[in-house]
Amino acid sequence: MKRRELLRTGAALSGALTLAGCSSLIETRAAGVPPVPENRPDGVYYPSHVEGMEMVGTASSGDYTVGLMYSYPHRFWNVNGESVALTEIDADDAVHLMASVWDTDTEAILPDTGLSAEIYREGSLVSQEAIYPMLSQPMGFHYGANFGLDGEGEYTVRLSVGAMSTRRTGAFEGRFADPTTVEIPFEYSEAAKEDIAFRTLDDQVSTPGAVDAMAMTALPDAVAPAESALPGRVLGSATSDDARLIVTALDTPPAGVDGDGTYLAVSARTRYNRMVIPAMGLSGRLARNGEAVYDGAFERTLDPDLGYHYGAVVDDIASGDELTLSVTVQPQTARHEGYETAFGGLMGGMPDVTVAVP
Amino acid sequence: MSIDGDRSRRAVLKAAVALGGASALSACLDRTDDDPVPTGDPAAKPPRQHAWREYVRHDDHGNSRLPAHQVLLYLDFDVGGPPTDADRDALAASLAALDRAYAWRHEGLLHSIAYSPAYFDRFDTPLPEGIDLPEPTALSPFESPTFDRQDAVLHLASDRADAVLEADRALRGEREAANGVSVPSLTEVATVDSRRTGFVGAGLPAANQDAAGIPDSKPVPEASPLFMGFEAGFRGNQATEDYVTVDTGPFAGGTTKVIANLRQRLADWYDEQSHEERVMEMFSPGHAENGLVEGVGDNLGSSSGIDRFVDSVVDDAREHGRVGHAQKAARANRDADGNVRLLRRHFESTDDIGSDQRVASLHFPSLQRRISAFEAVRRAMNGTDLTEATPAIRQRVNNGILEYIFVRRRGNFLVPPRRHRVLPTPRPE
Numbered sequence: 001m002k003r004r005e006l007l008r009t010g011a012a013l014s015g016a017l018t019l020a021g022c023s024s025l026i027e028t029r030a031a032g033v034p035p036v037p038e039n040r041p042d043g044v045y046y047p048s049h050v051e052g053m054e055m056v057g058t059a060s061s062g063d064y065t066v067g068l069m070y071s072y073p074h075r076f077w078n079v080n081g082e083s084v085a086l087t088e089i090d091a092d093d094a095v096h097l098m099a100s101v102w103d104t105d106t107e108a109i110l111p112d113t114g115l116s117a118e119i120y121r122e123g124s125l126v127s128q129e130a131i132y133p134m135l136s137q138p139m140g141f142h143y144g145a146n147f148g149l150d151g152e153g154e155y156t157v158r159l160s161v162g163a164m165s166t167r168r169t170g171a172f173e174g175r176f177a178d179p180t181t182v183e184i185p186f187e188y189s190e191a192a193k194e195d196i197a198f199r200t201l202d203d204q205v206s207t208p209g210a211v212d213a214m215a216m217t218a219l220p221d222a223v224a225p226a227e228s229a230l231p232g233r234v235l236g237s238a239t240s241d242d243a244r245l246i247v248t249a250l251d252t253p254p255a256g257v258d259g260d261g262t263y264l265a266v267s268a269r270t271r272y273n274r275m276v277i278p279a280m281g282l283s284g285r286l287a288r289n290g291e292a293v294y295d296g297a298f299e300r301t302l303d304p305d306l307g308y309h310y311g312a313v314v315d316d317i318a319s320g321d322e323l324t325l326s327v328t329v330q331p332q333t334a335r336h337e338g339y340e341t342a343f344g345g346l347m348g349g350m351p352d353v354t355v356a357v358p
Numbered sequence: 359m360s361i362d363g364d365r366s367r368r369a370v371l372k373a374a375v376a377l378g379g380a381s382a383l384s385a386c387l388d389r390t391d392d393d394p395v396p397t398g399d400p401a402a403k404p405p406r407q408h409a410w411r412e413y414v415r416h417d418d419h420g421n422s423r424l425p426a427h428q429v430l431l432y433l434d435f436d437v438g439g440p441p442t443d444a445d446r447d448a449l450a451a452s453l454a455a456l457d458r459a460y461a462w463r464h465e466g467l468l469h470s471i472a473y474s475p476a477y478f479d480r481f482d483t484p485l486p487e488g489i490d491l492p493e494p495t496a497l498s499p500f501e502s503p504t505f506d507r508q509d510a511v512l513h514l515a516s517d518r519a520d521a522v523l524e525a526d527r528a529l530r531g532e533r534e535a536a537n538g539v540s541v542p543s544l545t546e547v548a549t550v551d552s553r554r555t556g557f558v559g560a561g562l563p564a565a566n567q568d569a570a571g572i573p574d575s576k577p578v579p580e581a582s583p584l585f586m587g588f589e590a591g592f593r594g595n596q597a598t599e600d601y602v603t604v605d606t607g608p609f610a611g612g613t614t615k616v617i618a619n620l621r622q623r624l625a626d627w628y629d630e631q632s633h634e635e636r637v638m639e640m641f642s643p644g645h646a647e648n649g650l651v652e653g654v655g656d657n658l659g660s661s662s663g664i665d666r667f668v669d670s671v672v673d674d675a676r677e678h679g680r681v682g683h684a685q686k687a688a689r690a691n692r693d694a695d696g697n698v699r700l701l702r703r704h705f706e707s708t709d710d711i712g713s714d715q716r717v718a719s720l721h722f723p724s725l726q727r728r729i730s731a732f733e734a735v736r737r738a739m740n741g742t743d744l745t746e747a748t749p750a751i752r753q754r755v756n757n758g759i760l761e762y763i764f765v766r767r768r769g770n771f772l773v774p775p776r777r778h779r780v781l782p783t784p785r786p787e
């Protein structure tokens with residue numbers, strides 16, 4: 001709820017709600033955020049600034065652990081289908097809340113769960129939203145949104161994780177199938193927020209590259225397995241608009257995938273930080289002597305060994321086969337600055353790439 | 359009486375049902391200078407408690423206009439085991455008094471009492487085979503509602519706020535009489551565990567849009583019967599009362615009722631989307647492309663016209679990256695002969711169950727012959743298959759109206775026919 005709304009509601013109920021804390025809402029930080037850099041390249045680039053973040057807490061329930069972080073309100077670009085639209089910081093925004101969801105047992109980050117947040121202050125609802133999945137250079141995949149608050153003080157954030165509908169394989173088969181809700185207390189103070197690091201970049205801004213991933217002890221990283229750590233035989237890799245697609249072949253599909261034959265898995269990660277790129281539509285054509293032996297979808301899949309990937313079963317592969325991968329839907333995650341022109345994004349274009357079977 | 363005086367009286371009444379506050383209520387009961395509320399004849403009531411259609415207003419297209427003011431009283435009976443004759447006499451007396459106090463019509467009072475699976479658990483005999491009344495359950499992969507497992511729910515509805523409020527107060531023992539008829543309080547046999555209130559119809563959502571959940575831009579059109587800015591419940595998209603009526607066994611003439619309560623969060627709905635995008639998400643991309651919905655949708659007439667867009671839902675998902683709420687629900691809302699399965703009677707509210715806050719919400723009663731029909735339609739609304747077809751459709755985002763509604767409560771009930779409305783056994787004679 002916006003502050004004005006709260007004031008009105010309070011008046012309507014003749015003071016039934018306490019209005020304490022409402023006076024200290026003015027945010028100064030947003031004014032200091034540098035403008036979106038000019039001459040951005042079409043691809044991952046160094047953003048104008050980097051904001052740190054502060055851990056609020058973690059909580060576990062069912063299969064899931066949820067971590068809640070916060071920072072200054074952020075601008076970001078929302079992605080819906082082909083559209084990429086800038087969401088500016090609103091004058092009422094107090095914080096950018098971020099959440100990560102992971103498997104309590106393996107600490108694997110779970111994209112595609114769906115997440116919504118309710119924020120309460122002394123039992124009163126302050127806000128409730130479905131939170132969007134996002135990609136940022138320091139964090140990679142997470143859920144995030146800007147929120148207005150009703151001043152400094154104690155809040156309760158209830159985070160509801162949705163069951164996954166993404167295909168799960170191996171030891172993940174049948175897991176993450178139920179929703180859950182956790183509660184994390186959040187003490188909000190402007191002084192504490194202003195202590196969060198905020199750094200502008202100089203010469204590097206707008207040049208290709210990415211700021212380093214942020215290491216947080218309480219938080220598993222959202223990094224894809226190194227090429228050498230991928231199971232199966234790695235056939236090769238290619239880069240499309242700074243999304244690196246590594247193709248590996250397994251002799252048999254992991255449990256949970258229908259069909260017999262060779263399993264081709266495409267692990268997608270950001271060019272510099274190796275952050276997992278989830279929620280794409282991907283299809284592939286495997287050609288042998290110019291004839292398609294497979295032409296179809298590579299399904300979004302979560303596997304404990306392959307990580308989040310896109311997979312398809314083909315009859316077999318032979319040396320000289322060519323696999324052409326086409327991104328049919330760009331990654332459906334919002335983007336923080338530095339990622340909004342890459343992976344499709346504002347300037348579009350994730351060209352087809354081809355990997356030859358060695 | 360001056361026009362202004364009349365307007366402010368109405369404003370007080372609307373606020374009173376919305377807030378449910380005793381002080382607002384007495385303020386409006388002092389002003390009884392309107393037309394008298396028609397009294398009733400117990401012998402002249404229809405045999406079905408859910409017979410409302412013939413007794414409510416209709417618009418120019420023959421669509422029902424549900425009673426503007428409604429109250430739901432969730433009841434727990436004091437008796438733990440099978441009810442005694444004394445319990446039955448007491449409840450029968452309260453309901454009979456309502457029958458005498460009000461004509462069975464929209465400017466009188468429509469009411470119905472319905473019983474939960476938990477109520478029927480107190481008997482050794484199970485419900486007849488043909489009655490499908492499971493305990494409520496979560497129906498989407500992302501919700502964990504609190505289940506309403508009270509024994510019964512009494513639903514009061516009228517276009518006259520003063521009628522609903524007097525009946526409600528008398529039933530809860532806060533006054534002796536309703537519309538001049540002495541009404542024995544329900545508190546003789548039951549405790550009111552939860553009291554929920556609401557409103558529906560053009561003007562009322564706009565007048566209540568100061569509630570939390572609705573952005574400050576005052577976006578709710580005056581013409582809209584609902585907070586989300588569209589008409590709902592077109593005749594052609596609703597089951598008939600006959601269709602939802604149980605036709606055999608001791609409960610023939612009854613029906614089943616699911617009542618959910620959903621919180622509405624409409625900031626992004628209104629502030630980040632155009633009318634065209636809202637039409638896409640509420641109806642279907644085809645409705646938007648063809649400009650089928652003007653304003654709140656009165657131009658649709660007596661049907662939303664959704665049937666021609668049902669088969670294209672997967673293609674729409676791929677092409678537009680968005681799918682419509684009505685489009686998804688309709689997939690499961692037809693029987694083999696093309697008849698509509700659910701009779702939806704939802705109304706708006708500013709109740710925030712469990713707090714005093716004014717928060718936009720929706721009470722969603724739905725009538726159907728079998729609860730499983732509701733469950734199937736509600737599951738179809740999840741569009742899980744569409745999230746698999748394209749990542750552009752997410753669990754709640756671009757997926758109809760799921761981003762803006764948050765289920766908080768759900769309860770399942772059996773609405774017996776009038777002849778068995780008082781504390782029925784599972785096999786009434």
Ligand code: HEM
Pocket residue numbers: 584586588589590591592595620622640641662664683684685687688689691692698700702720722732735736739763
């Ligand atoms: C705030 C919440 C909701 C709003 C504003 C809303 C509004 C609408 C509107 C405008 C329509 C199209 C017109 C019509 O046919 O009535 C519709 C259709 C429908 N809605 Fe909802 N709805 C809501 C929640 C729900 C829920 C929770 C269900 C649960 C099952 C549901 C089930 C349906 C069905 C079955 C249809 C008709 C589709 C058909 O033609 O068969 N709605 N709704």
